């Protein structure tokens with residue numbers, strides 16, 4: 121049984137069928153080591169890419185056409201949504217090929233503070249087992265100064281600078297009205313997340329060579345991203361292949377799909393499923409004026425091929441709420457099980473009676489932090505739904521949305537009812553009496569309507 125399991129694992133990892141001779145060697149070396157070693161035996165040549173093409177919609181497409189992409193959870197590109205935006209006239213250099221007009225951006229918003237991700241040239245260009253970019257805060261003026269210097273150096277053809285700065289995830293709408301820059305395209309109008317909390321709207325600005333590592337968006341949200349100016353390359357992987365992106369232990373997510381030749385070997389050894397993942401990834405080059413729709417749970421990487429300024433939203437609505445709740449519930453159930461197993465037979469005994477050593481204490485601390493974050497997400501989802509119920513005449517919501525809302529809220533109530541995270545046992549304590557009462561009242565009406 122063990123041999124056949126290992127054979128199976130080996131053939132999945134190597135795509136080359138079973139090699140009992142190799143397996144035997146590795147098996148007797150110790151199972152865990154063997155699993156880590158298996159991919160080292162594979163040839164590391166990069167598979168040629170044969171990416172499927174993405175559908176392109178025109179600005180004039182009707183809303184129902186776009187709804188199909190949300191419903192099918194399928195990406196697409198939409199043309200020309202940025203034409204009339206103030207940012208398109210103000211934030212772009214007179215000669216558009218020169219990219220964003222950072223002098224103008226600095227003159228208007230220089231005093232504001234934004235998050236900036238600093239990478240070394242090597243990991244900025246995507247590769248491998250290097251440290252994550254670190255986040256600093258800079259004023260927009262400081263960032264514009266860095267930008268000017270960076271371009272001066274490039275003009276003088278000096279050696280490449282070591283650091284690349286990427287201003288990203290800047291929630292600018294907290295500081296000045298978003299209308300000064302853009303208007304949200306009507307394709308993305310069913311945005312329950314920003315209607316409730318308003319803070320998932322971002323500006324990105326980075327020179328050629330900056331990039332964003334492999335990730336899927338927060339809370340299984342959709343995202344749209346519009347290039348005001350510049351070109352990005354995206355690799356997007358459908359969610360059914362997500363498992364291919366992890367290391368052999370299913371723990372660590374790969375940093376990127378690709379690496380330069382120097383680190384390719386290292387990357388594929390650490391993440392052997394990447395070779396297969398690349399075959400299923402969509403590769404999209406998004407140009408000035410184009411907007412990409414990224415569906416729920418699709419992992420992606422993004423590289424700026426030119427100096428690029430873009431606007432992006434994350435959003436949730438009745439089409440992807442089910443994914444958000446399903447993923448969160450799985451996380452919470454696993455965390456609950458982990459806490460139970462840490463506690464063992466100690467039942468409700470105080471923590472210092474069942475936390476036996478440093479290792480156990482660290483693992484409990486991590487589980488508590490993860491639980492805290494997951495409970496925060498649960499409350500966020502709850503507020504998003506509550507906001508829709510409060511704001512709208514329930515009869516105006518789609519029947520399908522009502523079913524989704526009802527299912528999710530019932531699920532949350534049941535989960536929280538018998539949940540014992542942190543030993544807090546009542547729903548009221550989790551959600552807050554006032555919000556709970558409001559939502560239960562609306563749920564009652566939904567059920568009366570007979571969905």
Ligand SMILES: O=C(O)CCC(=O)C(=O)O
Pocket residue numbers: 288324331332337343344345352414420422423430432
């Ligand atoms: O443009 C980028 O660098 C990242 C954007 C992104 O990941 C997104 O819109 O989901």
